[in-house]
Every structure is written in C-alpha cells, then in structure tokens.
Amino acid sequence: MPIVVGIETTCDETSVGIVEFLGQSRKKNKKIPQIRELSLVILSQEIHSKYGGVVPELASRSHLDNILSVFREAVDRAGIKLQDIDLISVANGPGLPGSLMVGVNFAKGLAQALSKKIIMVNHVEAHIVSPLIENDIPFPFFSLIVSGGHTSLYLVRDIGNYELLLKTQDDAAGEAFDKIAKIFRLPYPGGPVIDSLSQGKEPIFYFPDVESEDFSFSGLKTFCIRTAKNWFGPFPLPEFLASAQKKIVDEIFRKTVNKVSEISENFPEPIYIAITGGVARNSYMRSLLLKADGKIKFVFPHPRYCMDNGTMIAFLGGLRNLVFGQLSDLKEEINPTYRLKPSGGIG
Ligand code: KG4
Ligand code: ZN
Secondary structure, X not given: OOEEEEEEOOOOEEEEEEEEEEEEEOOOOOOOEEEEEEEEEEEEOOHHHHHOOOOHHHHHHHHHHHHHHHHHHHHHHHOOOXXXXXXXXXXXXXXXXXXXXXXXXXXXXXXXXXXOEEEEEEHHHHHHHHHHOOOOOXXXXXXXXXOOOOEEEEEEEEOXXXXXXXXXXXXXXXXXXXXXXXXXXXXXXXXXXXXXXXXXXXXXOOOOOOOOOOXXXXXXXXHHHHHHHOOOOOOOHHHHHHHHHHHHHHHHHHHHHHHHHHHOOOOOOOEEEEEEOHHHHOHHHHHHHHHOOOOEEEEOOOHHHHOOOHHHHHHHHHHHHHHHOOOEOOOOOOOOOOOEOOEEOEO
C-alpha cells in the first residue's frame, strides 16, 4: 500500500509524518481511504519563546538545522527503507518564506535523489481535512480552524470544495492568546500558558461583546492594557486570564453555532463541526464543546493533529494524489500567500 511522507515547515514546527494508505474505505465517508500513521516527529522551536512571537529568520535557521534529523527519526520510527516511500508531500504555503524554502527544497532534494513523486499542498487545506485522519465524518461537514494564523469556519462539501463562512477581521484566536500573554510578560506561545494559569479560576471580569458576524479579537488587547493600567492594588492575573480565555472561546462558539445553524437547515443530522489548530487544544474549549449536545456534534482531532504536523501534510498529499491523480513538478515553488479561494478549490 502507498507510503507517503509529509513535510511541514511553514512556521515554527519542523515536522515529518509518514503514513500508509490502506485502501479500505470508511463506513460513512466512502471516498476517504483509511490510513495508518507509521510515525510522526514534531519539533516545536523553543527559541522564539523569549521574543514573544516567531522570529522568521530564527525559524528558517532552525528548520535548516533540524530537518534532516527530524526526517531520519521519522524514517527510523516508521521502520521503513527510503525506497519504500511512494510519494513526498510538502506544504508550500501559506507560511514564512524562509521556512517554506527549507521544507520545499528538502522535499525536492529527496524526490530527486530517490526518484520519487512529489506533491505540494496548501497548509490551511491540510488543517481543514485533518479531522478526517482519524474520524469517519461524512460530507458535508464544517471545519473550524483556530490557530496562531487563522480563525476560519469552512463548509467542506468535498476534498477541494471548501466554502469560507466566517473569518477573523483582525487577529487570529491564537494570536489573541499570544498577545495577551505578551502584555503580562508571559512566555510565547501564550495559549498553553493562559490555559494552565486559568485552571480552576473564576472568570470574574466582564469583557465587552464585539458585534460583528465575523470573529474579531484585536479589541481584547486594548481592554487588557486599559484594565491592568487602571487597577489599584494587586492584580488578580489568573482570574483575569480565565476571563479573557472564556471571552475568546465563547465568541468562537457562539458565532460558529449561529452560522452553522443558519446554513445547515436542510442537512442530514447529526451536523459535524470539526475543530483544528493549536487553540483546539484549549481545555476550556474542549470541556465546553464536549458538553454541547443536540443535533450538532463536535469532533476534535487528537491534540498532535491540532498543531502543525507532518501527518496532515502526508494525508492531504496522498488524498490529492490517490483521489484526483494530482502531482507537482520540481519547478513548483513556495507560495507564502497561498490562499484557498473563498468558495471552491485552491486559488
Ligand atoms: O496550529 P498551531 O500549532 O500553529 C499555527 O498557528 O499554524 O497554533 C499555534 C497557536 C498559538 O497561538 C498558541 O498560543 C495556540 O495555538 N495554542 C493555544 C493552546 N495551545 C496552543 N491556545 C489556547 N489554549 C491552548 N491550550
Ligand atoms: Zn497551522
């Protein structure tokens, strides 16, 4: 059965995933073949933590230093020989130009040296379809990406057929967590830190609502700065962070459910909303959504598939090749601003 290697270097994770496509189809979604993950190695670059955000120059250097050992480790853990690889899939955008260049050139070198096929895929599309790695979800379903770079709700009618329903007007949800952490001099990435400091704390602060259909998080920063500056006495930081976290997550939940309810009136039930991206690891979000019942079912991929990872790149590349016969050639380049068309396929 075909073995696909996925290479991910779009931002600050150097990751290689190796999967085997098993051919059997699933019960509910017959179009999507079953896969088995042979290995996944994710190296999260820690060098950025003291800078409060990703430093592009440091990210590309770190990818360059680590890509070969991450790849070797993935091959060793998978227990395969290099010649067993059938297809090399790499994310060529959107992302940081220097970082993308490392992954794409590594993939090209590998394809040339081993005389293997190569496919370049869109990183956002890989997040959108990543819930299908482990879950049997029928089309159409909704895919919500909440990461450091994106906060978007898509209607997924099929592979390659995505309709953007909601987006952020300004910051992404993960970016909001990171910026709030930076205001309080907490390390980057801020999401996991705020998540853990908020555990068991009362969200006693009221954050004003943003009245727009799309998501918007930039007002939170101003609110945080103003509140902290005007506070007399010791600042109850954990309670404040728990309130900010609740505000971000509640806003995502409310707007997503409103939009999905509006669109899905005639859809067969249950209606699936899959949630991916780093913020999908948030424990308050998980507890809130797992409690929700009724005709909407929330699906969370495994936390390792919520963050940037090579397996989702291997999965998408394999799907696009097996289902649509798509391949790239070695002349194809990085595409730092690679966009999914607002409606339909890749633009
Ligand atoms: O998907 P991801 O790994 O990378 C991309 O942005 O593509 O997401 C990283 C983002 C960061 O902004 C980080 O602060 C946020 O996800 N994040 C979290 C949590 N874990 C990671 N946000 C809230 N709660 C978490 N537990
Ligand atoms: Zn991502």
